[in-house]
Amino acid sequence: MIRVAIVEDDPLIRAGVAAVLGSEADLSVVGQGSDGDEAGALVEACRPDVLVMDIRMPRLDGIEATRAVCATDAAPPVLLLTTFDGDPDVVAALRAGAAGYVLKRHPDDLAPAIRRVADGEVWLDPAVAGQVLAALASLPVSGSPSVVVAGLTAREREVLALLAEGLSNTELAERLFVGVGTIKTHISRILFKTGCRDRAQATALAFTSGLVVVR
Structure with a gap:
């Protein structure tokens, strides 16, 4: 059983994500939060195997929340949810330590993505993976x-x-x-x-x- 925590500021989307994951026999939603500020405490309290988090939230956004979570010793993989195909924040979030991202309009990808990152791999939405990788490659290193x-x-x-x-x-x-x-x-x-x-x-x-x- 893969333990999943969800951080999403929109209560309807949060409930929808929980419902989608709850229908999967090998996934269990162990905690929910409504803001990036809650991510660290949620991870510490629930010890999820994967943290699913919206990239755009008030107060502390998904990028900074990802950076904070990934700096902890037993950080779970962070899988981000985004609305836009070309969301420029996706690249920043991946560089902050996120294990991947899923477009909100592709809910069928969520469970496979969670399984993939729980196994230590990276998940990039297939529709825009090339675009994201090209953006990463163009960054000065x-x-x-x-x-x-x-x-x-x-x-x-x-x-x-x-x-x-x-x-x-x-x-x-x-x-x-x-x-x-x-x-x-x-x-x-x-x-x-x-x-x-x-x-x-x-x-x-x-x-x-x-x-x-x-x-």
Whole structure:
């Protein structure tokens, strides 16, 4: 059973999302919130496997809420809901640590997307994935390994350092006292944020950046 928490300021949409997920045998809605300010407390109280959150909300929006949630030790994957195909905030949210996004008009994609990100993968709405990836590729990225690593959260840097020691996902989970799914999510975010192709390239980055020093 995949535990899901929902943060959405529109009560009708929030209820609709809960109803859609409630009809799935392997998904369970364990908590709901109405604002990005509530996201952190909701995650801490409910310990969801996936957080589904609207990208546009009053007070604290989905981008800042994503950044705050992803900075925590046992952060669940964050799956964002957006209304617009070309929402420019999607790219910012992905760079903040979101594991993917779903268009609100594609409710049938929500359950598959939740399953995908719960397994440590990334979900981009197929209709506009190319557009989002092109936008990400066009963003300036420093060539300095130390600057690239500095863009990771403290937990992601910790995972990267342990990854460079050759630990498996299971060993990483045991070392950090979290689930294997959480480790998969951290690694997916590390690869996504740094542009590394695989674990080997990420390990090389850990050494070239000075994060890990050969003794």
